[in-house]
Amino acid sequence: VSRQPDxxxxxxxxxARETRPPMPPPLVEPEAGAxxxxxxxxxxxxxxxxxxxxxxALRLAQEEYGWLSTEAFEVVxxxxxxTPAFCKSVASFYDMFRLHEVGTHEICVCTNIACALVGxxxxxxxxxxxxxxxxxxxxxxGAFTLRTVECYGGCGWGPVVSxxxxxxxxxxxxxxxxxxxxxxxxxx
Amino acid sequence: xxxxxxxxxxxDFEGDRRSIDAYEQAGGYAMLRRALAMAPEExxxxxxxxxxxxxxxxxxxTGRKASFLPKDRKPAYLCVNADESEPGTFKDRExxxxxxxxxxxxxxxxxxxxxxxxxxxxxxxxxRTEFEVLKRALEEARARGFVGRDVLGSGYDATVVLHxxxxxxxxxxxxxxxxxxxxxxxxxxxxxPFPAVAGLYAAPTLVNNVETLSSxxxxxxxxxxxxxxIGTERSKGTRVFSLSGNVRRPGNYELPLTCxxxxxxxxxxxxxxxxxxxxxxxxxxxxxxILMPDQIDTGIDYESIAxxxxxxxxxxxxxxxxxxxxxxxxLRVAEFYRHESCGKCTPCREGTRWxxxxxxxxxxGQAQQGELDLLLNVCDRILGKCLCPLGDAxxxxxxxxxxxxxxxxxxxxxxxxxxxxxxxxxxxxxxxDLGPVTASI
Numbered sequence: 215v216s217r218q219p220d221x222x223x224x225x226x227x228x229x230a231r232e233t234r235p236p237m238p239p240p241l242v243e244p245e246a247g248a249x250x251x252x253x254x255x256x257x258x259x260x261x262x263x264x265x266x267x268x269x270x271a272l273r274l275a276q277e278e279y280g281w282l283s284t285e286a287f288e289v290v291x292x293x294x295x296x297t298p299a300f301c302k303s304v305a306s307f308y309d310m311f312r313l314h315e316v317g318t319h320e321i322c323v324c325t326n327i328a329c330a331l332v333g334x335x336x337x338x339x340x341x342x343x344x345x346x347x348x349x350x351x352x353x354x355x356g357a358f359t360l361r362t363v364e365c366y367g368g369c370g371w372g373p374v375v376s377x378x379x380x381x382x383x384x385x386x387x388x389x390x391x392x393x394x395x396x397x398x399x400x401x402x
Numbered sequence: 403x404x405x406x407x408x409x410x411x412x413x414d415f416e417g418d419r420r421s422i423d424a425y426e427q428a429g430g431y432a433m434l435r436r437a438l439a440m441a442p443e444e445x446x447x448x449x450x451x452x453x454x455x456x457x458x459x460x461x462x463x464t465g466r467k468a469s470f471l472p473k474d475r476k477p478a479y480l481c482v483n484a485d486e487s488e489p490g491t492f493k494d495r496e497x498x499x500x501x502x503x504x505x506x507x508x509x510x511x512x513x514x515x516x517x518x519x520x521x522x523x524x525x526x527x528x529x530r531t532e533f534e535v536l537k538r539a540l541e542e543a544r545a546r547g548f549v550g551r552d553v554l555g556s557g558y559d560a561t562v563v564l565h566x567x568x569x570x571x572x573x574x575x576x577x578x579x580x581x582x583x584x585x586x587x588x589x590x591x592x593x594x595p596f597p598a599v600a601g602l603y604a605a606p607t608l609v610n611n612v613e614t615l616s617s618x619x620x621x622x623x624x625x626x627x628x629x630x631x632i633g634t635e636r637s638k639g640t641r642v643f644s645l646s647g648n649v650r651r652p653g654n655y656e657l658p659l660t661c662x663x664x665x666x667x668x669x670x671x672x673x674x675x676x677x678x679x680x681x682x683x684x685x686x687x688x689x690x691x692i693l694m695p696d697q698i699d700t701g702i703d704y705e706s707i708a709x710x711x712x713x714x715x716x717x718x719x720x721x722x723x724x725x726x727x728x729x730x731x732x733l734r735v736a737e738f739y740r741h742e743s744c745g746k747c748t749p750c751r752e753g754t755r756w757x758x759x760x761x762x763x764x765x766x767g768q769a770q771q772g773e774l775d776l777l778l779n780v781c782d783r784i785l786g787k788c789l790c791p792l793g794d795a796x797x798x799x800x801x802x803x804x805x806x807x808x809x810x811x812x813x814x815x816x817x818x819x820x821x822x823x824x825x826x827x828x829x830x831x832x833x834x835d836l837g838p839v840t841a842s843i
Contacts, residue, residue: 233653235499236418241534260563262477262520263603265585269568273527294585307587307744309569310527325831326489327688327734328646328720335830364571364738365489365688366528369644369718370652379530 234371234383250278254293268294272305281312309363317352317359319397321345322376323385325362328369333386337373338362340387344394357398409632409658411620411640412613418500420535422542425503431548433619437511438556445515449618451626453638458483458574458611459687459716461704468516470598471606477519478606480512481583481597482615484525484532485567485574488687489738490718493642494612496654498525498532501616502539508615510548510560511622516608520561524579527568536564571742575790576609578744589744590790613642633659637703641717645671648678648723648827659703663693666702667721678723682806686715688735689795691802692722712802727822728807729814730832732800733761739796750793753784757796764811765832767819774804774811 248256257270271294275286282305287298294301305311323329323338342348345358352359368374371383377397385393419425437445450465471478482505486494498505505523513521525533540562543549551559565583572578573588580602582588601607617639621629630638637659643666646652650672657666663683667673674680680695685702691712693700700706704714722731740754760777763769781797788794804811813821820826823833 233651235496237499237531238420238535240531241538263584266565266583268585269582270566273566273568304585304587305568307570308527308567311568325734326738327684327731327828328490330734330828330831331647331720331722331726333827335828335834339830339834363528364741365487367486367492367495367526369490369492369646369720370654371492372646376528379528381531 240380250274250289251293254290258294264294265296268296268301268304269308272301272311276312281315283315318357319378320359320361320376321397322361322363322366323349324364324366324368324372324374324376326365326369328365329372329374332372332384334373336387337375337385337390340390341375341394344390409640409661410656411624411629412497412504412616412642413500413654413656419504420500420502420539422503422539422546425501429623430503430619431507431543431546433622434507434510434548435554437514437622438554438558442515442517445511445622448622448626449512449515452621452629453626453633453636454614454617454621454629455637455704456611457613457617457641457717459488461714464610464614467598467610468512468608470596471516471608472599474517475606476517477603478517479602479608480509480516480518480521481576481579481602481607481609482509482521482523482612483574483576483579483609484523484529484536484612485579486529486612486716487526487571487574488689488716488718489735490646490684490687490720491644491716492646493644493654493717495529495532497612497616497642498529499535502535503543504616504619505536505612506539506543506549506562508618509562510543510553511618512608512610512615513560513562514558518608520563522563522565522583522602524565524567524573524583526573527566533564533566540564570744571738572744572790572792575792578790579609580607587744589746590792592789634701634703634705636705637714641702643702644716644718645721646718647684647720648674648680648726649721650675657702659701661702662698663700663702663719664698666719667698671721674721674723678725680721681724681726682722682728682803684718684720684722684799685710686713687718688720688738689713689791689799690715691798692806694806725822725825725827727765727820727826727828728803728810729761729765729820730822730826730828732803733758733765733832734828735799736761736796739792743792747788747790747793749784749787750796753780753793754796756780757800761800764814765820767814767817769815771815773815774808778804 254271258264258267271290279286290301291298325334349362366374368383375382375385446468454464455461570588573582577591578588597607642656655670683693700710707714736757740758743754745751781801784793784797
């Protein structure tokens with residue numbers, strides 16, 4: 215198929231740039247340096263019942279280990295007072311929890327209807343070509359994992375791509391080399 | 403607060419009011435002071451008189467919902483549904499980014515109104531920047547004595563907990579949200595008991611959407627009657643509509659509920675891109691039945707969209723232009739709901755999977771004669787047969803696409819494949835050598 219990335223989609227994206235609200239700079243968590251167990255216990259203290267802290271605890275553990283390893287589940291289970299199996303059953307329900315090791319940077323492309331209508335497929339194809347992998351795979355050097363995701367809630371500003379949980383909107387095929395160069399540059 | 407900003411109330415300003423100073427300069431938190439001096443039931447009464455209806459999707463009258471909570475049963479909770487995930491919807495995100503203190507003030511007023519012991523804001527995990535904006539805003543509000551013990555010397559203690567989800571569409575359904583907030587898999591619960599009676603930790607709980615609660619300070623400022631004077635007989639006030647898809651100026655637009663789809667799509671959105679025509683309109687998020695271009699003069703209020711054969715849903719309007727293959731669109735919608743089905747109810751768990759399989763066969767040219775009726779049959783066997791609306795959310799739109807575009811679906815069978823591979827914008831997702839469209843890792 216020789217379908218070219220689409221002019222009308224580009225026109226739509228130009229419109230999106232005008233209507234998107236201004237974004238603030240990222241927040242640096244002051245408590246990020248505290249030991250994992252302390253941070254989980256702090257989360258537990260926020261809720262009337264400790265079980266409510268399981269999802270926050272899983273997130274903290276994932277941030278610490280990069281993914282939810284057996285060790286990560288042990289820490290979560292220990293500090294919240296539940297079993298590893300229960301914590302794992304909860305984690306497996308949610309898309310953002312990683313049950314396998316992933317690349318240093320995770321790139322996610324929204325392919326739901328609004329993004330698909332304005333060219334998310336072209337963006338995904340460009341990313342696959344540049345990275346030399348398919349969606350769901352990790353580059354051999356372990357630098358990038360590429361995956362597709364369902365609606366990110368950036369429908370008017372799509373195609374939406376996230377890099378390490380930060381949204382980039384919109385990302386057309388032409389924006390892909392610059393996006394990747396930016397990520398590689400940050401690491402140096 | 404004015405209703406004169408082109409019909410805007412909630413987003414009646416340029417730029418943002420992220421900082422508490424900007425919000426207070428615009429009159430913010432004055433309504434919290436007023437509310438704390440009111441009888442709590444009077445707050446609920448004002449909201450009731452305003453005619454405000456839930457802006458999340460169901461459109462249930464907000465004041466009535468709040469009045470269902472039993473009086474004097476403690477503890478009681480207020481939960482904010484900030485799990486905006488219905489495809490096409492991105493308005494709560496803009497409200498949180500640009501006017502976060504309106505949400506916080508609305509939460510404080512409503513929690514005082516229902517006598518809540520604590521409030522929880524359940525924000526979808528993907529909204530990281532929005533979470534950070536709310537976190538900062540909450541810290542500012544706490545520093546000024548609006549949140550915490552003895553708010554402004556009133557004796558009222560306000561605890562607000564910001565809780566991030568972790569990626570599951572179903573958690574936008576209120577009982578699934580409560581399951582998730584309790585640290586479980588986000589599976590819906592059977593109703594009754596309704597959350598008003600047995601919600602979070604089995605205590606009386608009110609669950610409201612971001613836009614709904616953010617409207618409360620403005621309603622208190624205007625008065626319920628003044629708010630109710632805007633809109634139609636049963637759809638009151640303004641609503642923030644998310645406009646996306648094939649339009650020139652997509653974005654969020656706050657409009658009074660007296661406007662039409664044409665006002666939004668053509669007036670605000672500039673219509674479809676140059677040289678294109680509208681093929682279909684999704685009027686209330688991806689779960690709603692499609693409307694046809696000749697229905698563009700339909701009002702955007704709840705009743706008018708229902709009368710046209712669809713639902714106002716979450717206020718997400720997605721415009722589909724003439725290049726789009728409706729089978730591909732149906733496949734994307736069905737794949738999404740299959741991916742998000744929690745697996746609790748058989749018709750949804752089995753039906754969303756069968757729906758995807760049939761539509762995939764259609765798109766790939768492997769479907770047999772008679773499969774369109776089979777697909778409609780699958781949809782029919784899901785509709786109204788589950789605990790929550792997720793199964794319906796696939797069945798309703800898919801059945802409507804088949805009904806309105808039967809010839810196009812039939813061509814996929816007769817011609818042994820998709821006639822729109824070279825033109826449809828969705829085609830690269832299915833007809834190029836790509837990885838899976840829904841890639842879990």
